[in-house]
Amino acid sequence: MTGKEYRTITDVKGPLVFLDKTEPVAFGEIVTLRLADGSIKNGQVLDTSNDLVVVQVFEGTAGVDLSTGVKFLGDVFKLPVSKDLIGRILDGAGRPRDGGPEIIAEENADIIGAAINPYSRQSPHDFIQTGISAIDCCTTLVRGQKLPIFSASGLPHNDIALQIARQAKLTDSDEEFIVVFCAMGITAEEYNFFRSDLERTGALENAVLFVNLADDPAVERLITPRLALTAAEYLAFEQDYHVLVIYTDMTNYCDSLRQIGAAREEVPGRRGYPGYMYTDLAMLYERAGLVKGKKGSITQFPILTMPGDDITHPIPDLSGYITEGQIVISRELHQAGIYPPINVLPSLSRLMGGCIGAKTTREDHKSVSDQMYAGYAQGRELRGLVAIVGEDALNERDKQLLDFSGLFEDQFLRQSRDEDRSIDETLDLCWDLMQNISTKYLVRLDQQWIDKYHPTDKKE
Numbered sequence: 001m002t003g004k005e006y007r008t009i010t011d012v013k014g015p016l017v018f019l020d021k022t023e024p025v026a027f028g029e030i031v032t033l034r035l036a037d038g039s040i041k042n043g044q045v046l047d048t049s050n051d052l053v054v055v056q057v058f059e060g061t062a063g064v065d066l067s068t069g070v071k072f073l074g075d076v077f078k079l080p081v082s083k084d085l086i087g088r089i090l091d092g093a094g095r096p097r098d099g100g101p102e103i104i105a106e107e108n109a110d111i112i113g114a115a116i117n118p119y120s121r122q123s124p125h126d127f128i129q130t131g132i133s134a135i136d137c138c139t140t141l142v143r144g145q146k147l148p149i150f151s152a153s154g155l156p157h158n159d160i161a162l163q164i165a166r167q168a169k170l171t172d173s174d175e176e177f178i179v180v181f182c183a184m185g186i187t188a189e190e191y192n193f194f195r196s197d198l199e200r201t202g203a204l205e206n207a208v209l210f211v212n213l214a215d216d217p218a219v220e221r222l223i224t225p226r227l228a229l230t231a232a233e234y235l236a237f238e239q240d241y242h243v244l245v246i247y248t249d250m251t252n253y254c255d256s257l258r259q260i261g262a263a264r265e266e267v268p269g270r271r272g273y274p275g276y277m278y279t280d281l282a283m284l285y286e287r288a289g290l291v292k293g294k295k296g297s298i299t300q301f302p303i304l305t306m307p308g309d310d311i312t313h314p315i316p317d318l319s320g321y322i323t324e325g326q327i328v329i330s331r332e333l334h335q336a337g338i339y340p341p342i343n344v345l346p347s348l349s350r351l352m353g354g355c356i357g358a359k360t361t362r363e364d365h366k367s368v369s370d371q372m373y374a375g376y377a378q379g380r381e382l383r384g385l386v387a388i389v390g391e392d393a394l395n396e397r398d399k400q401l402l403d404f405s406g407l408f409e410d411q412f413l414r415q416s417r418d419e420d421r422s423i424d425e426t427l428d429l430c431w432d433l434m435q436n437i438s439t440k441y442l443v444r445l446d447q448q449w450i451d452k453y454h455p456t457d458k459k460e
Helices: 133-138 157-167 188-201 218-238 250-263 277-285 314-322 331-335 365-389 396-413 423-434 447-453
Strands: 009-013 016-020 029-034 040-048 052-057 069-076 078-081 089-091 107-110 127-129 149-151 177-186 207-213 242-248 289-291 297-305 325-329 342-349
Touching: 029 052, 052 218, 078 218, 107 218, 133 342, 133 365, 133 396, 133 423, 149 157, 149 314, 157 177, 157 188, 157 242, 157 297, 177 188, 177 218, 177 250, 188 207, 207 218, 218 242, 218 250, 218 277, 218 297, 242 250, 250 277, 250 297, 250 314, 277 297, 277 314, 297 314, 314 325, 331 342, 342 365, 365 396, 365 423, 396 423
Parallel strands: 089 207, 149 297, 149 325, 177 207, 177 242, 242 297
Antiparallel strands: 009 016, 016 052, 029 040, 029 069, 040 052, 078 107, 289 297, 325 342
């Protein structure tokens, strides 16, 4: 640690402070700023050149002037980690927010983390039961997967995230999930909702919350997910827990990235977001997975609200490209009063194929999922046709598929906020609904499964 304090500030722009270069400093180095009134702010070196150093200040630059003393600490940002994190609520910079004591560190971990060697990665294969039929049947979640929720403003993505946090479990084991909840730029109302729900259900005892509120500094938002993932990595790979990381809302994170980019006067990319946003998001999302020889795992659920319900916007576009699928929340279904309003048609899970079947879920899962998807897709398509030609113009098959699309939404998608359906209950429900379609039209189902599972046509 250097004892030198510099007073070489030349400019302050938004959350950034510009200093004349004094001695060699490193990227990511921690900085303390001592203001004229004696108060201390923390920051990090963002950029350095031959004659200039750019420091981003986490607590905002209010009160920073030319007389402010800057001290370079010669170390990177670290988070004190230990098992004591479980059950705690921390702010966006890792300080206690729940009025409890400071975390007693077993070790101080670098918040950037170490990249997992691709050779050491293990392919995800364990089915996670969320209790939500639309996810379990059609976009199956796998332990070690990163699966984003694409939502929009005003939709119940927070409720779905909390339901998954409460209900997620491995079907063949009693191992509990530890939930690491990372909130970025959320309102006080949303924070109270999360906190009260986790307290009500007792899930807070198995959770770690990192909370950056909307009125907290935007710069702090950039380190909040890194702190959360550092805590998750410690709990997963050092303490052998299965960790479920839920971020909300990635849109706020990307907006603060854009804000910092504008303050640095960078050349913007698509829609004003920085060109390196893809790399930045990948650094977060790629910290999910399984490591050979380690018991623990990290499964990620990033939630993002699509600006203007636009799925081609850079944030969902890049997120969908990096992650292993997407769960899309539909405004249309929400307006129809259906909860959870998950639109299964644009949703997918890229790892689903390898983790369903006789060994993990049930032998008929793949065929049932394909048939349900096909039936619903055709039924939805027919709704548009009916609006033009009327229902009387449809043949027998089309009428059955049209009716099926309504049943699919009303009985399969719709469930209560506390309803926890097992995978067997979900698949049996699918078979009950498929009774409404003649077996000759169930072209995606193998005959052997119809003989075994169909409620009316099975052969005893």
